[in-house]
Amino acid sequence: MNMQPPSPFSPGSADTQVAFDRRELSVILSVYGRMVAAGEWRDYGISSLREMAVFSVFRRTAEHPLYRIEKRPKLRNRQGMYSVVAMDGQILKRGQDLKTVLRVLERKLIRAVNLD
Template sequence: MDNLIRLQRDRKSVGHFFFTRGELGQLLSLYSSRVAAGEWRDYALDQLDDMVLFSIFRHTHERPLYSVAKTLPRGQRRPSYTLFNGPKRLKTTQNLRDLLLTFDKLPRLVTG
């Protein structure tokens, strides 16, 4: 009965790493414009140990069409942003705005 277990010490220390309010605003602004155009339908936010993901879906029950990942490379203070199309890495930059401009160059769904 004398054995004391300190849960704090045994827990894995996970840093609070997420999108800032401004970054989330930029992502949701792009997302809402594409939803209004009928191209995208759903999104998901995932927080992993070393990155946070904003994934975009065309249909709710599919794999992500695009994912924006924010990572903090070891030894650096500025985060890195990467755009994925499935497993394919499309662009990596240290500025989210530059990354989001990439969406203007990608093919878009045409409806008639």
């Protein structure tokens, strides 16, 4: 009988962390790249926590994030597991589909381009 403790990387482990998968990161980085090209964003950070994964975007490196793109799998069957949160904590958009949720940031890109 095998008496080894469960691996911290096993799917059933209580210490597993939520992370963005490759497809999700591709969608997020596509929006991020357009915002960088428009001069709106300059840096990002990714956090993988127990309850959620967070992609934070910054105008400058040493400040609070302008927006947080959050993935909370426990909310999948309620409001939706993806959300965009503003710097003041206000949830700008929440839903099941990441591309749809990120459209709230696309509108800001259109405004930034039209100001020139």
